[in-house]
Amino acid sequence: MTHDCSFLRDLPLDDDRYSFGDSHRAGHAGDWGTRETEEVRPDAVVWPESTAEVSAVLAAADERGVPVTPYAAGTGLEGNAAPTRGGISLDMTRMDAVLDVRPDDFQVDVEPGIMGTAVDEAVAKHGLFFPPLPSSGDISTVGGMIANDASGMQTVKYGEIHDWVLELEAVLADGSVVTAGSKAVKTSSGYNLKDLLVGSEGTLAVVTRATLELAGRPEQIRGGRAIFDSFSDAVDAISDAVRSGVDVAKIELVDETSATMANAYTGSSLPDIPMVFLEFHANHGIEDEIAFCRSVFEAHDVSRFEVGDEEEMDDLWQIRREMAFAVEAYDPDLSPLHLGDVTVPISEYPEMVRLVRRLADELDLLIPCFGHAGDGNLHYSVLVDESDDDHIERAREAQTEIVHTAIEWGGTCTGEHGIGRGKREYLELEHGEESVEAMRRLKRALDPNDTLNPGKMFPETVDGGRIEN
């Protein structure tokens, strides 16, 4: 499907704000979560530099029935930023300014195209940081994080992105500009438009400014690593630590398969046995907290519990952050059927991980497991030889079983990567028909022409025509 986007020439936009060129269109046809065969080129790419420009483009596109798909770093795992029907790819990366730092209120105002780690850099001199940054914070934008209500390694202590977004400015499909939330740390004024827009994956509005809350850097930070002989002990220890109220800032599982892949990719020499990476934050008393954690882990037969110095730990966290790349790169004949996550209540976490390993055994598949264990979050990847139909079928069986079980156990098909295109088929299974219908009503209310990021989130289009999953 192509759309005439020549109207862009008539808008009050400088020439450098848009392109109809092939290379720009090709560069915005996919993202990390989109296979090459699924790529759909936009008809134009627009790089707005102000809220007014975003508003002008949206209003004009909406009037003409031209789809607009917001784009930034393209690092989403569920195809969230890839167009499905051409139209405009609205690239937000030029709107990347730090607008105002208010250290007295622990607040910073930013534009959405700013990289996550650039926020941390901008506020570091005030002793502040942005706690919910995902592991991909150095290569993904705040706008993308807001779109997916992202979270990360420190979510177990500090919460998700939406917990740290105080106020948003956003443009609706018809070009109207709304502000949502408040610079007060709490409000009960009007509908919570802010948390509706966070996580709406660019299907309801385009965020143009965000006020983020910050935290003071803890006085004490200590990292550590626990090694287990038994995988079951490792996951039980994690679940027990969280349920005992151990105050961890990070608690990450790395299984044997993931360790092997990480070693191959990064040249590290992790032992290929189950590990838990830990970090503790406190202003005082950190040794007591570490001792508490150690005692819980010892009850689960931890074989080694080491508290590392900062440099050693930096290396370990770097390895952890590169895990997704390591999985992708491991074997040129194998590619991930789906790189994503499911999340379950913490008490179900050990059984959930054991299920994944049983499926790997029974179906003869390679499925590395890692992720933000303290949240009950499991990053898994079913690796598959795409030339082998039987392999694909077994991989799909495993993927279906994993997601359906997570939902059945009270969890979610996506803890931090959104629905995008990749998880649409599970939306109704997770939320039920009437809840999804309520979501559709909200979509129709704010974007009646289905202009914003169409073909995402819902298993059918809003106007009722079923599309391929």
Add this chain to the structure above:
Amino acid sequence: MTHDCSFLRDLPLDDDRYSFGDSHRAGHAGDWGTRETEEVRPDAVVWPESTAEVSAVLAAADERGVPVTPYAAGTGLEGNAAPTRGGISLDMTRMDAVLDVRPDDFQVDVEPGIMGTAVDEAVAKHGLFFPPLPSSGDISTVGGMIANDASGMQTVKYGEIHDWVLELEAVLADGSVVTAGSKAVKTSSGYNLKDLLVGSEGTLAVVTRATLELAGRPEQIRGGRAIFDSFSDAVDAISDAVRSGVDVAKIELVDETSATMANAYTGSSLPDIPMVFLEFHANHGIEDEIAFCRSVFEAHDVSRFEVGDEEEMDDLWQIRREMAFAVEAYDPDLSPLHLGDVTVPISEYPEMVRLVRRLADELDLLIPCFGHAGDGNLHYSVLVDESDDDHIERAREAQTEIVHTAIEWGGTCTGEHGIGRGKREYLELEHGEESVEAMRRLKRALDPNDTLNPGKMFPETVDGGRIEN
């Protein structure tokens, strides 16, 4: 306006589920935030005992154009639960069960009519508690707290109600039953319907079940009181403590006027000088935290900083909880023009409180100030002799100045009590016309016939007819 509610007799409801009796109707005509002159009797009161009953009543009322106003304890301060156009008062207090406690997941499922403190009682044996309970937790319901996204003394450390609601079951105006959120502690699946319903004051849906998250009781709890000679020092000390990252669980301001009123009401003997009540929660190292707080307070010339034993502190907290009653009861000739709150960014808090005191002086008014200072939250009450037109005018001037200034300084007209009927006139000033129009679109999407709690939240009715503020 009256509505024929005889259709209730044709629904599958036992006789004890509804009443057309005068005393029941009169008992549901107002709430704490409604003056007697504003009271509108519902035409019927319904006490549903199941989700199915709620659904049947809503579907039938919606079809017939009969308004439904959810009701529970009636303790809202903005007239949130009082009908404006007759119809049905849907009294949720019989749905008050604890459905399931899952201590391993720090979760409890409850019905909405349960009193807040009953949740704490139900989970105490597992060493757990529900941190965001408002001060009125013993006389208000979880459903009411959810409706207003309430918060309380511990919000400075633990957050608001919406931060602790994981999943909701709710009935929309047309009787459809939705679930929103997840029992996983994080999710980015679909629109965040959960946080849209929290704080929507019964105008979008009626909550019938909630999964609440709980916290482990801290090992160490210590309370304290700081006394200042100068009011300005007290508020500066609070703001500085929060901005310095002191980890307080409660930090409450009580000004001289409030102290005098509390003494008159409770028979206490608080000194009538500015005070800050404090509570600290920790698993270890609490003395270090208290010392840190003391050092910040000393920089602001605190005259006494006392750490109390548990019994002394229980008395202080009881006095603090009864402050709203003390203000109401202080002088039979004076009644509060408006009992509510505004909330501002913490750096603006000292100036905000100083403004209120300047207005009290300049306009010769009695305006006690107290509240959850650590959140930048100010409970104030402009006391007025209702028989004196000039007094009323001066009180209105003060009220307008306070709310407008809070909004101008980046804050909100209501931090924790919702908009209800009392704050409708400020909604557009705070959020802007286009944001309020977006909220209206959401209202129309989920409740097209304006069945649920009409005459609240928006300054006009959804169908465009302006109503009195």
